[in-house]
Amino acid sequence: MLVLLSFTAWPNVSGSSSSSSSSSSSNSSSSMDDTVVSLSKGSRVWYKQDAETWLLAEIKENSNGKPSVVLISGHPGKLLQGVELNRLVPANPELQQAIADLTQLSYLNEPSILDNLSQRYSGECIYTNAGPVLIAVNPCKHLPLYTSQVADQYKAGAFEAVNQLDPHIYLVAGAAFRDMVRQGTSQSLVINGESGAGKTETTKKAMQFFAALAGGTGVEGQVLETNPILEAFGNAKTLRNHNSSRFGKLIEIHFNKTNHICGARIRTYLLEKSRVVHQLKGERSYHIFYQLVRGTSDNTQREALRLPGKPSEFAYLAKSGCTDIDGVDDAANFAEVLEALSDIGLSPADIHALLSTLSGILWLGNLRVEPVHADDSSRIKNDSALSNAASMLGLREKDLTYALTHKKIKTRDELIVKPLTAQEALEARDALAKALYAGVFTWIVAAINHKLDMGKKASGRFIAILDIYGFEQFQTNSFEQLCINYANERLQQQFTRHLFTLEQEEYETEGIDWTKVEWVDNQACVDVIEAMPPKGLGVLAVLDSQCRFPKGSDETFMHALSDALSANDHFGTDPRRQGEFFVNHYAGPVSYNSTGFLDKNKDMLNADLVQLMETSSSPLVTSIAATTADEIEGRRGGQTVSSRFTQQLRELVSMLDATGLHFVRCIKPNAKLAAGSFTSELVLQQLRCCGVLEVARVSRAGFPTRYRHADFVQRYKILLPREQQGMVLHNDAEMRAAVVQLLAVFKVPPGQYEMGRSKVFFKPGVLGYVEDTWAKMQASVLKLQAYTRMFFARKRFQQHRAAAQLLQSGWRGRVARLQFARDLRQHKAAVCIQRHYR
Numbered sequence: 001m002l003v004l005l006s007f008t009a010w011p012n013v014s015g016s017s018s019s020s021s022s023s024s025s026s027n028s029s030s031s032m033d034d035t036v037v038s039l040s041k042g043s044r045v046w047y048k049q050d051a052e053t054w055l056l057a058e059i060k061e062n063s064n065g066k067p068s069v070v071l072i073s074g075h076p077g078k079l080l081q082g083v084e085l086n087r088l089v090p091a092n093p094e095l096q097q098a099i100a101d102l103t104q105l106s107y108l109n110e111p112s113i114l115d116n117l118s119q120r121y122s123g124e125c126i127y128t129n130a131g132p133v134l135i136a137v138n139p140c141k142h143l144p145l146y147t148s149q150v151a152d153q154y155k156a157g158a159f160e161a162v163n164q165l166d167p168h169i170y171l172v173a174g175a176a177f178r179d180m181v182r183q184g185t186s187q188s189l190v191i192n193g194e195s196g197a198g199k200t201e202t203t204k205k206a207m208q209f210f211a212a213l214a215g216g217t218g219v220e221g222q223v224l225e226t227n228p229i230l231e232a233f234g235n236a237k238t239l240r241n242h243n244s245s246r247f248g249k250l251i252e253i254h255f256n257k258t259n260h261i262c263g264a265r266i267r268t269y270l271l272e273k274s275r276v277v278h279q280l281k282g283e284r285s286y287h288i289f290y291q292l293v294r295g296t297s298d299n300t301q302r303e304a305l306r307l308p309g310k311p312s313e314f315a316y317l318a319k320s321g322c323t324d325i326d327g328v329d330d331a332a333n334f335a336e337v338l339e340a341l342s343d344i345g346l347s348p349a350d351i352h353a354l355l356s357t358l359s360g361i362l363w364l365g366n367l368r369v370e371p372v373h374a375d376d377s378s379r380i381k382n383d384s385a386l387s388n389a390a391s392m393l394g395l396r397e398k399d400l401t402y403a404l405t406h407k408k409i410k411t412r413d414e415l416i417v418k419p420l421t422a423q424e425a426l427e428a429r430d431a432l433a434k435a436l437y438a439g440v441f442t443w444i445v446a447a448i449n450h451k452l453d454m455g456k457k458a459s460g461r462f463i464a465i466l467d468i469y470g471f472e473q474f475q476t477n478s479f480e481q482l483c484i485n486y487a488n489e490r491l492q493q494q495f496t497r498h499l500f501t502l503e504q505e506e507y508e509t510e511g512i513d514w515t516k517v518e519w520v521d522n523q524a525c526v527d528v529i530e531a532m533p534p535k536g537l538g539v540l541a542v543l544d545s546q547c548r549f550p551k552g553s554d555e556t557f558m559h560a561l562s563d564a565l566s567a568n569d570h571f572g573t574d575p576r577r578q579g580e581f582f583v584n585h586y587a588g589p590v591s592y593n594s595t596g597f598l599d600k601n602k603d604m605l606n607a608d609l610v611q612l613m614e615t616s617s618s619p620l621v622t623s624i625a626a627t628t629a630d631e632i633e634g635r636r637g638g639q640t641v642s643s644r645f646t647q648q649l650r651e652l653v654s655m656l657d658a659t660g661l662h663f664v665r666c667i668k669p670n671a672k673l674a675a676g677s678f679t680s681e682l683v684l685q686q687l688r689c690c691g692v693l694e695v696a697r698v699s700r701a702g703f704p705t706r707y708r709h710a711d712f713v714q715r716y717k718i719l720l721p722r723e724q725q726g727m728v729l730h731n732d733a734e735m736r737a738a739v740v741q742l743l744a745v746f747k748v749p750p751g752q753y754e755m756g757r758s759k760v761f762f763k764p765g766v767l768g769y770v771e772d773t774w775a776k777m778q779a780s781v782l783k784l785q786a787y788t789r790m791f792f793a794r795k796r797f798q799q800h801r802a803a804a805q806l807l808q809s810g811w812r813g814r815v816a817r818l819q820f821a822r823d824l825r826q827h828k829a830a831v832c833i834q835r836h837y838r
């Protein structure tokens with residue numbers, strides 16, 4: 001009887017067979033999530049109000065293929081008639097709200113994912129799984145999620161898989177540790193997200209967890225102390241994040257044979273040097289500069305470091321109009337940094353040299369360059385700024401002024417000295433400041449690595465944490481954005497490939513034909529950026545070749561780019577936007593302005609300035625000179641910023657490939673980092689950029705939901721013929737047959753599922769459909785039962801009533817007859833009495 005009940009027909013797939021081709025299966029699979037499966041009255045759907053806004057609604061009526069819906073969110077109760085089908089996608093049942101793993105959602109479309117995250121966020125659940133990926137939404141406030149009690153709960157999970165634990169960064173860190181111990185292989189946590197999304201905080205939480213989990217040797221404290229140092233030297237206030245990391249970093253935490261932390265190694269990528277000399281309005285330079293000026297309390301030391309009263313007296317710090325951060329105490333942070341510096345083994349003399357160099361860099365910004373109109377040369381004003389800069393950098397004043405105002409040019413036969421214009425001298429000054437700061441940063445990282453070197457105790461196993469800048473797209477995008485987006489493109493590729501491999505392993509174990517799944521990665525876009533001959537010419541190869549041409553310029557670069565790549569779908573130029581080209585990234589097209597590309601890629605520091613640094617009496621400055629000289633030598637040998645970055649990226653990717661990967665995607669809930677606010681459009685854009693939707697896409701391409709045969713039969717066996725229901729299924733073959741029989745009851749076409757050895761795998765939305773149908777069947781059965789019960793109850797009632805009426809009428813008849821007899825007797829008696837009386 002149940003099988004005869006009518007329910008929504010299977011969409012788009014009637015007549016499809018089990019041998020459906022890959023494309024047809026993937027097409028129908030995507031349709032499952034993005035088109036409305038059931039338009040029957042009462043189905044929940046998402047209504048697309050505009051490009052970014054989805055409203056929850058319910059189908060009211062669907063008579064002519066253009067349903068009417070009633071809004072549930074936005075304007076609750078509002079009726080919209082004749083809605084276009086392409087504005088509707090299915091919504092998950094009410095039951096599936098705020099669930100901890102997105103891939104468990106019946107429908108994995110964008111509004112459903114967004115809604116789930118938003119509901120969890122409002123319940124202060126900032127962590128959600130998307131299959132093997134952890135999504136961490138920045139809470140923008142302190143939450144009691146990292147107490148020692150919480151850490152203790154998750155520590156247990158680090159030794160054996162514990163299912164009941166909610167998603168958490170500790171859970172991911174614990175799983176990485178467990179995999180390292182069990183499999184004996186190194187692991188990596190790849191943390192990604194846009195600026196302010198919480199990557200660095202998440203990295204710190206993971207490091208703290210590892211220290212709590214595998215500390216004991218004392219090194220873990222030093223490893224944690226690298227955080228304040230790296231943040232002071234590499235972080236700055238930007239408009240998007242008051243503690244923004246202006247470099248990418250990879251921290252390897254090394255373990256000894258007893259699985260305790262025994263050391264660490266830090267690698268850094270692309271420090272934003274230009275911030276030292278220039279910041280946008282409202283932004284700051286690196287924290288350490290403000291800390292130095294505000295936190296040096298000893299007067300003698302202030303004198304020795306030539307520090308003025310406040311940061312704004314330094315031109316490099318004053319120009320942006322911002323020297324403070326709300327709620328941040330630079331002086332207190334400086335004390336912490338000084339302590340950490342000495343803990344990592346820097347001597348007081350080293351620290352003094354470091355601080356002097358920082359002060360010298362700041363004084364360089366105060367140098368005043370005056371034009372000499374007679375011969376278009378320039379000179380540097382002889383004032384306290386000059387003496388302070390020279391003294392702090394261990395240079396002679398005359399050497400400094402000469403090097404900043406002259407340039408030696410080598411011709412074939414002689415060495416010519418060319419005086420620089422005021423503008424050129426200012427550029428030389430800024431270049432020196434940037435080179436010195438970059439050198440200081442490299443030196444600090446080297447000092448940390450020296451201190452944390454794991455030595456002989458290391459087992460060779462480590463857990464690496466990658467805190468790297470996310471995809472960037474601004475109004476104007478330059479060389480730096482191209483490098484950052486290239487890194488993201490490579491990491492995204494690795495992410496998709498890895499997830500796919502994981503899926504593949506399970507399919508292979510279950511004996512499922514993998515070739516049915518269609519999947520494309522972003523190799524084409526990676527090639528547009530990095531291809532080298534003979535594979536082709538990518539943007540970076542074209543750039544490098546232009547840097548080698550003596551007459552290469554940003555214009556010739558644009559021409560060469562158009563020649564090499566104009567036929568490529570992932571590359572484009574617009575004749576109306578001169579000097580710009582765009583690349584079609586996985587996260588969307590980004591337009592790059594080619595101005596300055598060549599100079600930034602060459603990054604050549606004038607050799608005279610390197611020679612100047614070599615004359616310094618400060619060992620720190622001379623060591624920076626030596627490193628810079630090596631780099632320049634490399635540049636002469638054809639090494640450019642991009643070629644070095646490409647090399648670093650290759651090494652990074654192959655290192656990650658050799659480890660077990662764990663992905664964390666950080667999400668910024670709103671642009672202002674205000675607690676409690678969740679801006680759907682912004683989140684959606686990040687979900688697209690950081691590849692969470694990619695996880696959904698990869699899942700969609702395959703069979704994301706699965707059920708063990710036995711569980712499936714147990715749940716739906718009531719739908720089998722009565723004689724089969726009580727049967728004990730002895731072996732796999734019987735079990736499989738029962739599953740297939742049940743799926744036929746649900747009218748699921750064979751192409752929508754695959755039978756594995758122990759599990760049945762479903763295309764996206766199929767399980768949702770099965771559950772919906774099951775719910776409708778149950779509702780129909782209930783209705784039927786209710787009507788049947790009503791029928792019998794009514795019948796019984798009518799019989800009872802008829803019987804009661806019969807009884808009542810009989811009784812009433814008897815009572816009436818008795819009454820009549822009594823009345824008659826009384827009447828007769830009365831007549832008799834009257835007769836005798838008369």
Ligand SMILES: Nc1ncnc2c1ncn2[C@@H]1O[C@H](COP(=O)(O)OP(=O)(O)OP(=O)(O)O)[C@@H](O)[C@H]1O
Nearest residue numbers: 138140141195196197198199200201241243244245
């Ligand atoms: N788990 C968290 N708990 C509390 N606050 C957090 C958390 N994660 C992030 N925040 C807040 O958000 C701010 C920005 O986070 P963070 O500096 O980690 O971002 P980021 O992704 O590293 O950004 P950038 O790319 O600019 O370096 C932090 O300063 C902190 O105030």
Ligand SMILES: [Mg+2]
Nearest residue numbers: 199200244245
């Ligand atoms: Mg950061």
